[in-house]
Amino acid sequence: MSAEQLAELSDLFVxxxxxxxxxxxxxxAIELAFGRxxxxxxxxxxxxxxxxxxxxxxxxxxxxxxxxxxxxxxLPGDHVDAGGDATAPxxxxxxxxxxxDGAPPSxxxxxxxTAALALAWLGWAANLGAIATRGLAVxxxxxxxxxxxxxxxxxxxxxxxxxxxxRANVRFLGSFVMVxxxxxLGLAVKAFYTTAGPVVPALDSYxxxxxxxxxxxxxxxxxxxxxxGVLYLLRxxxxxxxxxxADLERVAHRAIVFAFxxxxxxxxxxxxxxxxxxxxxWGWDPxxxxxxxxxxxxxxxxxxxxxxxxxxxxxxxxxLVAFGxxxxxxxxxxxxxxGLHSYADVD
Amino acid sequence: MSVQxxxxxxxxxxxxxxxxxxxxxxxxxxxxxxxxxxxxxxLALGSVPGSVVPQRGVEPDKVAxxxxxxxxxxxxxxxxxxxxxxxxxxFAAVYLLLFTSLIGCIVPRTATYLRELRRKPPAAPKRPxxxxxxxxxxxxxxxxQAARRLRRMRFRVATGDGWVSAEKGFLxxxxxxxxxVALLGILVAIGAGSLFGYRxxxxxxxxxxxxxxxxxxDRFMPGSQVSAESLEPFSFQLADLKVSYQVTGxxxxxxxxxxxRLKVNDSPEAPARDYELKVxxxxxxxxxxxxxxxxxxxxxxxxxxxxxxxxxxxxxxCLIEDKATMTSGCVVKAPDAQPEQLGxxxxxxxxxxxxxxxSHVSAFPGELNPEVQLLGAxxxxxxxxxxRPQSVYELAPPEVMKKLNxxxxxxxxxxxxxxxxxxxxxxxxxxxxxxxxxxxITLQTAYDPGxxxxxxxxxTAVVAIALSLMIRRRRVFVRIEGGKVEVxxxxxxxxxxAGFAEEFADIVKDLSAGEKDxx
Numbered sequence: 001m002s003a004e005q006l007a008e009l010s011d012l013f014v015x016x017x018x019x020x021x022x023x024x025x026x027x028x029a030i031e032l033a034f035g036r037x038x039x040x041x042x043x044x045x046x047x048x049x050x051x052x053x054x055x056x057x058x059x060x061x062x063x064x065x066x067x068x069x070x071x072x073x074x075l076p077g078d079h080v081d082a083g084g085d086a087t088a089p090x091x092x093x094x095x096x097x098x099x100x101d102g103a104p105p106s107x108x109x110x111x112x113x114t115a116a117l118a119l120a121w122l123g124w125a126a127n128l129g130a131i132a133t134r135g136l137a138v139x140x141x142x143x144x145x146x147x148x149x150x151x152x153x154x155x156x157x158x159x160x161x162x163x164x165x166x167r168a169n170v171r172f173l174g175s176f177v178m179v180x181x182x183x184x185l186g187l188a189v190k191a192f193y194t195t196a197g198p199v200v201p202a203l204d205s206y207x208x209x210x211x212x213x214x215x216x217x218x219x220x221x222x223x224x225x226x227x228x229g230v231l232y233l234l235r236x237x238x239x240x241x242x243x244x245x246a247d248l249e250r251v252a253h254r255a256i257v258f259a260f261x262x263x264x265x266x267x268x269x270x271x272x273x274x275x276x277x278x279x280x281x282w283g284w285d286p287x288x289x290x291x292x293x294x295x296x297x298x299x300x301x302x303x304x305x306x307x308x309x310x311x312x313x314x315x316x317x318x319x320l321v322a323f324g325x326x327x328x329x330x331x332x333x334x335x336x337x338x339g340l341h342s343y344a345d346v347d
Numbered sequence: 348m349s350v351q352x353x354x355x356x357x358x359x360x361x362x363x364x365x366x367x368x369x370x371x372x373x374x375x376x377x378x379x380x381x382x383x384x385x386x387x388x389x390l391a392l393g394s395v396p397g398s399v400v401p402q403r404g405v406e407p408d409k410v411a412x413x414x415x416x417x418x419x420x421x422x423x424x425x426x427x428x429x430x431x432x433x434x435x436x437x438f439a440a441v442y443l444l445l446f447t448s449l450i451g452c453i454v455p456r457t458a459t460y461l462r463e464l465r466r467k468p469p470a471a472p473k474r475p476x477x478x479x480x481x482x483x484x485x486x487x488x489x490x491x492q493a494a495r496r497l498r499r500m501r502f503r504v505a506t507g508d509g510w511v512s513a514e515k516g517f518l519x520x521x522x523x524x525x526x527x528v529a530l531l532g533i534l535v536a537i538g539a540g541s542l543f544g545y546r547x548x549x550x551x552x553x554x555x556x557x558x559x560x561x562x563x564x565d566r567f568m569p570g571s572q573v574s575a576e577s578l579e580p581f582s583f584q585l586a587d588l589k590v591s592y593q594v595t596g597x598x599x600x601x602x603x604x605x606x607x608r609l610k611v612n613d614s615p616e617a618p619a620r621d622y623e624l625k626v627x628x629x630x631x632x633x634x635x636x637x638x639x640x641x642x643x644x645x646x647x648x649x650x651x652x653x654x655x656x657x658x659x660x661x662x663x664x665c666l667i668e669d670k671a672t673m674t675s676g677c678v679v680k681a682p683d684a685q686p687e688q689l690g691x692x693x694x695x696x697x698x699x700x701x702x703x704x705x706s707h708v709s710a711f712p713g714e715l716n717p718e719v720q721l722l723g724a725x726x727x728x729x730x731x732x733x734x735r736p737q738s739v740y741e742l743a744p745p746e747v748m749k750k751l752n753x754x755x756x757x758x759x760x761x762x763x764x765x766x767x768x769x770x771x772x773x774x775x776x777x778x779x780x781x782x783x784x785x786x787x788i789t790l791q792t793a794y795d796p797g798x799x800x801x802x803x804x805x806x807t808a809v810v811a812i813a814l815s816l817m818i819r820r821r822r823v824f825v826r827i828e829g830g831k832v833e834v835x836x837x838x839x840x841x842x843x844x845a846g847f848a849e850e851f852a853d854i855v856k857d858l859s860a861g862e863k864d865x866x
Contacts, residue, residue: 195597195598197593197596197597197598197601198593198598198601198603200601200602201602201603201604201605201625201626201627202626202627204604204626204627205627207627257816257817258816260812260816261809261812261813261816261817264808264809264812265809268805268806268808268809271801271805272802273627275636275798276627276628276629277626277627277638278638278640278791279546279629279636279637279638279640279791279792279793280546280793280795281795281798281801281802282537283404283405284397284398284402284404284405284432284433285405286398289394289395289397289398290398292394293391293394293395296387296390296391296394297387297391299387300384300387300388300391302816303380303383303384303387304384306380307380307381307384309381310381310384325391333398337398337399
């Protein structure tokens with residue numbers, strides 16, 4: 001296949017991914033809507049889908065170790081104590097699907113969720129196909145401009161969601177992740193689209209594989225955390241069909257715990273590359289400034305989460321501010337500032 | 348200052364204690380997590396103007412432009428050191444306080460950590476089965492066997508009468524402490540680099556050379572501890588610059604590759620060696636790095652004056668006016684011309700094509716059909732010898748320009764000159780000849796002794812933060828009573844229970860495996 005054909009195929013794959021993500025979103029939404037409403041705080045699950053295959057009784061408070069000091073119960077205005085609810089076995093960290101809370105959920109709802117998951121995997125494959133064919137078409141790492149970068153971040157976010165889903169049930173996040181990535185890909189196509197082609201010499205380095213890939217992985221994980229954070233704030237403490245706050249908090253925290261070292265690595269790898277390309281490892285280029293701000297903001301989240309009076313809502317707000325910084329660094333800096341990182345190729 | 352630190356008692360109110368009490372209160376407030384958090388926010392917030400307002404160290408020309416357009420605003424920016432946010436006193440205040448707070452936090456924590464390292468795990472509770480993770484099974488496991496198996500799983504183990512307690516995951520705190528120390532290391536490395544390092548920019552035309560001395564730089568930015576003698580004494584000559592461009596498709600004209608062929612002498616005595624300088628591949632001589640950061644055209648001109656003598660001959664580096672086509676503006680000054688000094692404004696078109704209206708533009712950045720358009724020729728005192736500094740990219744300051752005598756304007760010479768062509772000036776005052784094309788490169792030379800320490804500290808930070816966030820502290824207790832084995836486990840790291848459930852199950856499996864397992 002010629003490079004042009006591959007590039008066209010890549011564009012088709014992106015469209016296919018958007019469509020699949022949208023349909024998957026609907027499926028996940030049906031599952032949520034026809035599932036049972038859940039209380040605001042308590043995290044419950046169907047008895048350790050993950051830990052309990054060994055002969056171990058995992059009936060214990062969700063936050064092991066220090067019940068009452070866990071983030072779950074540390075929320076201001078909590079009325080339900082997860083630890084005190086002995087009848088609902090919870091294997092910590094293992095979060096429940098909407099229907100698992102006791103009363104059997106509607107069959108059709110569960111089926112919609114399962115179908116949505118399959119479609120999400122298909123969309124993921126299309127997204128992967130889009131990246132791979134683009135890479136083959138241009139014969140370089142396919143994240144040399146903002147369009148390619150956003151497509152890759154969406155892929156990373158979906159990967160993070162689906163891989164987590166393999167380990168623990170996080171289907172409740174499905175529709176929100178899907179709508180985010182569908183919008184992300186749509187934005188990439190509508191606003192940032194760049195025809196396949198070579199990059200400027202400064203980007204032609206093996207460092208792009210290291211630095212940008214790390215940034216993409218971290219951004220994908222931060223996106224999952226951001227989606228959870230927004231839901232956390234939207235949802236009150238009471239009964240709601242939206243996922244439980246504790247579940248959202250936990251998913252967000254895990255995602256950031258994974259993403260933060262990766263982001264740290266991305267920044268430092270960027271410094272190494274800058275040292276190769278521009279003659280200094282850190283020069284306060286706008287992109288560097290905002291990467292630093294993002295890093296500090298996520299560090300603040302990690303600290304806020306263990307500071308009395310800052311957990312829960314406040315920490316979530318910090319997290320979302322950090323996510324805002326990340327998005328601004330990704331999009332705003334490319335558009336508003338002129339710097340050495342101006343590779344976005346956005347007209 | 349750590350991810351593990353939980354509620355700290357609030358600092359007591361400073362009511363009525365003496366200076367020592369105030370100091371203690373101040374120190375406790377400074378080192379509290381809440382203060383650290385606020386300082387982190389301030390650090391992030393304080394960085395924002397660094398990306399909004401142009402910085403002197405990054406974009407000096409933009410700073411100058413603000414001074415020109417809005418002196419009052421520039422004055423205010425300067426008052427708050429907004430042109431150099433990252434070296435400003437207020438920014439330094441924030442990060443120094445933050446790092447003091449950090450030190451105040453990690454020193455006592457290191458002490459605690461070292462104490463904990465030496466302490467044995469606590470005795471097992473009476474009923475391990477009441478712990479968050481637990482299992483009970485029947486078997487003839489002895490305390491020694493259990494201890495041995497747990498040790499094999501790299502637990503720290505203590506035993507007692509009918510019980511074993513085991514602990515693991517100290518690397519978490521190790522990572523945490525190392526991470527914060529590494530951040531201090533990065534700060535120190537950056538500081539050392541700015542004191543003992545230097546940066547310089549220089550423009551070199553093909554066939555010209557450069558020797559690493561302070562005088563040779565167009566712009567030299569030394570650290571305060573750098574002396575002129577400490578510069579690495581290398582030199583090189585630019586033999587050739589090759590730039591390749593995309594020639595077809597949407598991205599026609601995009602640069603694909605730069606490559607500058609240098610002849611390098613590592614020291615005055617050393618023999619010349621060839622080096623191919625490329626973007627992302629700097630020249631390294633004894634830790635001093637030279638980078639290719641820009642390129643452009645330097646057409647060669649010969650100016651003959653009214654007396655028939657050559658008043659100027661050589662390449663003239665031109666400023667790029669349009670990056671996509673490399674249309675460049677050139678200034679030729681011939682202050683030696685007789686009877687009057689001559690000056691020329693020209694436009695260089697690397698690939699000149701005629702438009703239907705008779706004008707010419709450059710259609711491609713590569714040098715396919717190089718031509719020069721004469722925009723103006725002037726005679727009169729250019730003010731070069733006035734003693735005032737002048738830009739080589741400007742014929743003369745506006746007040747001098749007004750006094751010059753225009754000889755030719757663009758409309759007089761609509762057809763651009765090809766290589767070898769010349770224009771005679773009216774009145775026999777001389778002529779200008781376009782004799783060839785060379786290219787120039789801009790280089791940045793940087794010496795930063797803090798590079799390697801910063802790299803080591805940065806690498807440590809990455810590894811340490813990963814350890815600190817991924818590893819969980821966990822304890823496992825075993826009680827054996829009359830053939831009944833009770834195992835309990837807990838993690839001391841919140842949010843990590845999911846993974847521990849699996850690990851705990853494996854531990855229980857290993858412990859209950861019976862005799863055949865004992866090796």
